[in-house]
Every structure is written in C-alpha cells, then in structure tokens.
Amino acid sequence: MxxxxxxxxxxxxxxxxxxxxxVEKLFESAIDISPGVKTLCPExxxxxxxxxxxxxxxxxxxxxxxxxxxxLLNHFGEEADQFWGxxxxxxxxxxxxxxxxxGLRYTQKILGTSIPEKVMSEVSxxxxxxxxxxxxxxxxxRALAPDHVSCDRFLTxxxxxxxxxxSHYLRMPLxxxxxxxIRKAWKKRFEKDNVAIVPGKQL
Numbered sequence: 001m002x003x004x005x006x007x008x009x010x011x012x013x014x015x016x017x018x019x020x021x022x023v024e025k026l027f028e029s030a031i032d033i034s035p036g037v038k039t040l041c042p043e044x045x046x047x048x049x050x051x052x053x054x055x056x057x058x059x060x061x062x063x064x065x066x067x068x069x070x071x072l073l074n075h076f077g078e079e080a081d082q083f084w085g086x087x088x089x090x091x092x093x094x095x096x097x098x099x100x101x102x103g104l105r106y107t108q109k110i111l112g113t114s115i116p117e118k119v120m121s122e123v124s125x126x127x128x129x130x131x132x133x134x135x136x137x138x139x140x141x142r143a144l145a146p147d148h149v150s151c152d153r154f155l156t157x158x159x160x161x162x163x164x165x166x167s168h169y170l171r172m173p174l175x176x177x178x179x180x181x182i183r184k185a186w187k188k189r190f191e192k193d194n195v196a197i198v199p200g201k202q203l
Contacts, residue, residue, distance in 0.1 A: 012051055012096070016172040021051075021094040042076040042083050043090045050103030051096050057167030059160050060147040063110075069103050070111045077114070084119050097126045106140055139163055 011023040026048075030038040040048060049072060053065040076083045091100040101123045107113040108120070128136055142159040145151045 012048060012094075013055060014171050017055070018170055019095045019098075021096055025094060042072075042080040043087045044094075046072050046076065046087065046103070047091050047094060047096050047100055051099040054099040054102040055167055055170050057164035059143040059163055062144040063146050066107055066110055066144055070107045070113045073104075073107060073113050073115065084116055088119065088122055097123070101126050102136075102140070106144060109137075109141065110144060 012021050012026075013019055026040060026044050027038075029041045029044055031041050033039050039045070046069070049065065049069055053062060053069070056062075087100070088097070091097040104113075104115055104120060104123055105127075108115055127133060138155075139159040139162055142153050142156040143163050145153065145156065
C-alpha cells in the first residue's frame with residue numbers, strides 16, 4: 001500500500017470566509033491533460049497555492065510553500081503565454097487579489113523571485129495600509145522561516161500564533177470565531193490534563 005493521502009476540496013475557502021471565489025470559474029477554465037483528467041489553468045494554480053498559504057494558520061512548513069510558489073512563477077512566467085497579463089485580472093475576478101499580493105511580495109523578498117515590475121506595481125494597489133504593511137512583513141518574514149530553533153528570530157513563535165488567529169478570522173466571522181477558539185483551547189487543555197501515562201513507554 002502506498003498510503004497516499006488525498007485532500008479533497010469542494011471549494012478554495014469555506015463559505016464563511018471573507019473572500020468568496022466562484023469555484024465554477026475554476027472548472028470552466030480548467031485544462032484537459034488527458035481523457036477525463038483536468039488541471040487548473042496556470043494562473044488559477046498559482047492563485048490557489050497563494051490562497052492556501054496565506055489563509056493557512058499552520059506556517060511551520062510555509063517556506064516549502066513559498067518555494068512551490070517560486071517554482072510555479074518561474075515555470076509559468078517562461079512557459080505559459082500571457083501568464084503575467086492574465087494573473088492579476090484573474091485574481092480580482094476570483095476575489096483573491098490580497099493573497100496573490102502576499103504570494104508575489106514574499107517570494108520576491110525571501111527567494112528573490114523574478115517578477116515583472118509592472119505586475120508588482122499593479123498588485124501593490126491592493127496592498128494593506130501603510131500602517132499594516134510593516135506589521136505584516138514583521139509577522140510573515142518570521143513565520144515563513146524554516147521551523148528550526150536555529151532560524152528563530154525575535155518573536156517568531158508569537159508571529160506564527162498571531163497569524164494562526166488571523167487565519168481563523170479570515171475564515172469565519174467573530175460570532176463563530178470566538179466560540180471556535182474557546183472550544184479549541186478548552187479541548188487542548190483537557191487533552192493535556194488527561195494524557196495517559198503508560199509504564200515503560202516514552203511519550
């Protein structure tokens with residue numbers, strides 16, 4: 001047995017999220033790669049990857065995802081016709097321009113990804129406020145570092161925790177978020193207090 005894990009998504013983001021991409025548009029633009037098998041078109045593939053990374057609260061493996069974005073940008077930027085010209089309009093059409101902005105910004109900052117100046121200039125129109133930009137840089141540049149003590153910087157763990165809270169805020173309104181976080185905290189505390197100790201076992 002290969003023990004392959006299949007992660008099935010019915011849509012990109014939960015129905016309660018602040019952004020509401022139309023999943024039917026993804027299917028309409030999907031590309032046939034073999035009989036009965038389709039894949040997302042290049043710009044949708046990039047936007048999909050950026051959305052999952054920058055709406056995800058578990059960023060310990062975020063650097064891996066940034067590397068994936070870098071590879072997609074390099075590949076499609078060279079191989080796919082009109083990729084750069086279609087990317088931003090498509091992100092706006094799907095209501096996912098902000099995660100695309102973060103994807104382009106941090107692949108360029110962390111890995112030096114080559115992105116046309118015109119694209120960076122246009123996507124910057126969708127950036128956070130002047131007050132929030134340095135805050136988000138502070139958080140993401142720490143959270144997206146390798147998950148190893150040698151790579152931790154000042155407040156790295158705090159940055160990851162705050163982005164974890166942010167990810168939940170993006171996925172659900174406060175009336176759902178607060179009870180959800182309280183339940184998770186209670187469950188975590190309960191499980192911690194009820195760990196079974198098995199003699200002779202190293203837990």
